[in-house]
Amino acid sequence: MLQKVVYAFNKQRTYMISHTEENYLKAIFKLIEKGKPSASTNGISKKMSTSAASVTDMLKRLSEKKYINYEKYKGVTLTSKGNKVATSLIRKHRLWEVFLVDKLNFAWDEIHDIAEEMEHIQSEELINRLDNFLDHPKFDPHGDPIPDAEGKFTFRHSFPLSELSVEETGTVVGVQESSSPFLQYLDKIGISLGSTIKIIEHFDYDKSTKAVLNNSNTHILSYKVSHNILVQKS
Amino acid sequence: MLQKVVYAFNKQRTYMISHTEENYLKAIFKLIEKGKPSASTNGISKKMSTSAASVTDMLKRLSEKKYINYEKYKGVTLTSKGNKVATSLIRKHRLWEVFLVDKLNFAWDEIHDIAEEMEHIQSEELINRLDNFLDHPKFDPHGDPIPDAEGKFTFRHSFPLSELSVEETGTVVGVQESSSPFLQYLDKIGISLGSTIKIIEHFDYDKSTKAVLNNSNTHILSYKVSHNILVQKS
DNA sequence: AGTAATTTTTAGACTAGTCTAAAAATTTTA
DNA sequence: TAAAATTTTTAGACTAGTCTAAAAATTACT
Structure with missing residues (x-):
């Protein structure tokens, strides 16, 4: 019983979003981006290569933490808090991709997995300096738009x-x-x-x-x- | 029982060193670097800010995986496999520190925590290209030597x-x-x-x-x- | 509308990592 | 060298994330 209290205290004290939670939010963002009004458990499961059961578990956690709007058996959407996390992750991912190609001369087919890891580095200051170092690119090496620090994407008709x-x-x-x-x-x-x-x-x-x-x-x-x-x- | 078999299979198939394991190896490396012949449980516990019990747990795992030489109640040393991981981690950490200061103009007191995250990005190719991009620096912004790709440190008497x-x-x-x-x-x-x-x-x-x-x-x-x-x- | 198919959730187990409290081993000290 | 102090390990619990199998809910199809 005492232990339970201590754990609860630590949980509050050290609250931070995990890499896994971030990845789920990004997956949900990308599913909805494709035009659908909400993301399904199976859709997320496919995108994340995890079981539907794991997805349901995670949806509960993300909902608890106010990152998503979730009702059992209905699809999920991102709250503005969740949207912010997802957009920021995409910004980081794409900026690092530009870095890898423009500065380290990687080919455009070699960068995705590396950027997938780098996008989780937690420092707004780092990303803003990187953006500056790269001269504020608007598109990544695959032509995808890079959101600015406020989360705004440059629209381009294609x-x-x-x-x-x-x-x-x-x-x-x-x-x-x-x-x-x-x-x-x-x-x-x-x-x-x-x-x-x-x-x-x-x-x-x-x-x-x-x-x-x-x-x-x-x-x-x-x-x-x-x-x-x-x-x-x- | 069937489940146990499946899990064991997955474990083998997806074997990779974790960030946590890497951090413990680095801590052990740094403790031994200071001149001691081996690292103690308490020493590691202090360096990692975890309990001694957690350290003992981890030592068992690392020993099982041949990263360390470990006998109960005796100190631990790194195997050459463990040494390689630790050295590579330090190489990554210090190269990223140079990047942060030389390219992104961070001050030397702002870079440690960020590099602590970046050192876990898994790609030898990335690090070798970064090393090249930075012109093969031999020392990081705090004056610590950067091991080369083979793990050799430049010695300097100070x-x-x-x-x-x-x-x-x-x-x-x-x-x-x-x-x-x-x-x-x-x-x-x-x-x-x-x-x-x-x-x-x-x-x-x-x-x-x-x-x-x-x-x-x-x-x-x-x-x-x-x-x-x-x-x-x- | 009622059954079949599909999707989603629950139940229960497993791993990696963490903790505290207590036991065991080692080291220090008188 | 025997008791005291310290260190280390074990025991048992907890969280986050994962899984499979089965149950429940929703959607699709006669």
């Missing part, structure tokens, strides 16, 4: 290459997937941020696309590829 | 200012304590790495020292201060 019309030319401004195999494939065929792509033809049969890259080579791109490349009309 | 003889002049090459209050005190009286200090007198009574800093101001330094400043004869 859409998948698969939706660009025949005869039109687009400029690559981002990718929807950050996996090494995908990015290495883009490297191999010469696509990077800033590349121009002109659509020759969309094939209905398998949704593949014939396109001219950087005014030189012609390639057939599968739907899986064209759908994950984000462009702006140019 | 000793506490309190042991410098009267009339002799020394150059500050390091500090034995990294706490903010101590480093800020040094800032205030104008002592940094490279400063010169000439001893005027050592007072036996309280072991304080009268000295001339950088050929200008004369100060009385307490033993606590002079003992934590490392110098070379100049």
Whole structure:
């Protein structure tokens, strides 16, 4: 009984958000970002590679701590407190990615896992100095927007290459997937941020696309590829 | 029973050293570094701010995993495997400290806690690129040597200012304590790495020292201060 | 609307790390 | 060298995070 009291005291005294809690909040943020009004237990479970039971456990904790709005069997949304944590984590992640590419010359397919660890370093001062050191970048090496210290994202209209019309030319401004195999494939065929792509033809049969890259080579791109490349009309 | 088997399997499959285990190894390294032949449970407990019981628990685990040589009631030493982990951690810590000061312009009293988190980022490639980016520094902002990728430290003969003889002049090459209050005190009286200090007198009574800093101001330094400043004869 | 399928939650177990209190071993001291 | 002091270990509890299996709730489908 005495022990219980002591533990309760320590809990209050040393209260801090854990890496795991942060990761769950980021996962929820990303699920909702994709347009859905709320995140489901199974959706979070998939994104986090944990069991649904673990997710339910964590949702209870996060709700208790006011990071999320949660009612049993209904989906979850972030409170403004939770949103702040998630946005800050994304800011850190993307700034570190810029650091890794711009300063340490990593390739864009090597940085995700490292940034995944670095985003948990707890120091606002550090991140603001880093932001300054990197000249306040607005987008990371995959073209994703970097929120500012207040959590505001720079909006940029872009859409998948698969939706660009025949005869039109687009400029690559981002990718929807950050996996090494995908990015290495883009490297191999010469696509990077800033590349121009002109659509020759969309094939209905398998949704593949014939396109001219950087005014030189012609390639057939599968739907899986064209759908994950984000462009702006140019 | 079935569960037990599954857990054992996962344990093997996902084996990685934890942050906590790393921190204990570093603590043991630092205790032994100070000249003692082995580290005691109480010594580790003090350095880690955990109970002696927790230390004993951890020693069993670390021994099981071959990071330390441990016999009940005897002190512990690091195996070469454990030494490698500790040295690598110190390398990471000190390189990040250089980054924080040289690139992000932090003061030397603000960096310890941040580096304490950054040292756990797991990527040899990252550290080697960082080392390169920083031009292979041999000492960190507190004057401590940075081991190279093979774990070798650059040796430099230095000793506490309190042991410098009267009339002799020394150059500050390091500090034995990294706490903010101590480093800020040094800032205030104008002592940094490279400063010169000439001893005027050592007072036996309280072991304080009268000295001339950088050929200008004369100060009385307490033993606590002079003992934590490392110098070379100049 | 009622059953089937799916999703979510609960129950209970496990690990890594932590603690306090008490027991055991070692070291110090008279 | 025997008692006292100190150190170390054990015993048992607690939290955060994880799991599987089973129960409960919701959604989908005749």
